[in-house]
Amino acid sequence: MIETRVLRVDATQPDPAVIDQAALAIRQGKLVAFPTETVYGLGANALDAEAVKRIFEAKDRPATDPLIVHLAHIGQLSTCASQVPPAARKLGLAFWAGPLTMVLPKRPAVPDCVTAGLPSVALRVPSHPVARALMEMAGVPVAAPSANRFSRPSPTTAAHVLADLEGRIDLVLDAGPTDIGIESTIVDFTVDPPIMRRPGGLTLEQIRTIVPGVVARAWYGGPEAAQIAPGQLTRHYAPRAEVTLYEGTPERVIHWVAADTRTLTARGARVGVLAPEEDLRALATELAPLAASGRVKVRPYGARSSPERSAREFFAALRALDETDVTHILATSIGTDGVGLAVRDRLFRAAEGRVRKV
Ligand code: TXA
Ligand code: MG
Numbered sequence: 001m002i003e004t005r006v007l008r009v010d011a012t013q014p015d016p017a018v019i020d021q022a023a024l025a026i027r028q029g030k031l032v033a034f035p036t037e038t039v040y041g042l043g044a045n046a047l048d049a050e051a052v053k054r055i056f057e058a059k060d061r062p063a064t065d066p067l068i069v070h071l072a073h074i075g076q077l078s079t080c081a082s083q084v085p086p087a088a089r090k091l092g093l094a095f096w097a098g099p100l101t102m103v104l105p106k107r108p109a110v111p112d113c114v115t116a117g118l119p120s121v122a123l124r125v126p127s128h129p130v131a132r133a134l135m136e137m138a139g140v141p142v143a144a145p146s147a148n149r150f151s152r153p154s155p156t157t158a159a160h161v162l163a164d165l166e167g168r169i170d171l172v173l174d175a176g177p178t179d180i181g182i183e184s185t186i187v188d189f190t191v192d193p194p195i196m197r198r199p200g201g202l203t204l205e206q207i208r209t210i211v212p213g214v215v216a217r218a219w220y221g222g223p224e225a226a227q228i229a230p231g232q233l234t235r236h237y238a239p240r241a242e243v244t245l246y247e248g249t250p251e252r253v254i255h256w257v258a259a260d261t262r263t264l265t266a267r268g269a270r271v272g273v274l275a276p277e278e279d280l281r282a283l284a285t286e287l288a289p290l291a292a293s294g295r296v297k298v299r300p301y302g303a304r305s306s307p308e309r310s311a312r313e314f315f316a317a318l319r320a321l322d323e324t325d326v327t328h329i330l331a332t333s334i335g336t337d338g339v340g341l342a343v344r345d346r347l348f349r350a351a352e353g354r355v356r357k358v
Pocket of ligand 1: 036040041042065066067068103115118145147183
């Protein structure tokens, strides 16, 4: 156990004196959790193999799951990437700083433990003012996975980080809740055509306005998943409760969530319902008596009419439900348009692939 210090910092105008302390800690090989526009990251000097190994220990993360390296600006790309195809440069110029990660051939300076031995490295320029100031002042690339324990939901607040990592890391920069709420979109440029490896805060539609040829590959399931996309195994955001994702026509989804909630509670289970506001409204009369008796807990995450808010609230809602005594979580999605695709992907993983098609 080590003492975890927490420093509050303004999200839009971070105090340079606070950032300086965090930057010094990074240079000293320490672990610093910091906000990005997507989720909180757990950062260490990417060029210091010992510091990077401590990230894996703190998170209980398997060494086979490579990390994303964060840069202060696009000009630092060639410090880590040995080759940048023109399409990648275009995409970076269009969407950095922002929720985009690009996989490129790596330079030898990037230690093998960062990339889990792969010849490629994942790179990202975050747009959060605190993250940017930290990269700038640290003066080194910062390797940072999401700041959660392995297989826990990603953290969107400093409280989430502390719940998972207090006593295991040196410092947390607390700038309040993150804006986008789900991780960056990963596009792999070591293959042609480039492949979207993970849907995220930047939508496929946005990416294709700049690089129309990017393909979305099935990025989960199947025994080959580990090779196709390292770290993208189905079991990834698995909460303690058993999650089931309901998909089908809206009426049938509502009908079956209500019916299964009644069946499960009749058997003594404690049920959580995780859904956008429209679905919870449709379920309200059905579930109200059970909710009043405490056997059902409902938790909205945004609304189908506001996909961005759904993404922002998703992980916090999943964590909050999972911290209650529920044994089962029945969930509905907001569809797969825009950022909905990324939210649906996180739900699918939380459900470990358990989808009830109705
Ligand atoms: O938004 C984000 O991307 C957040 C914030 C902190 O920046 N970070 C994040 O990191 O989500 P993490 O470690 O939770 O996810 C990193 C994923 C790995 O699981 C892996 O799938 C992929 O990035 N990755 C990293 N290096 C790769 C490589 N060389 N080739 C393919 N995929 C890679
Ligand atoms: Mg993660």
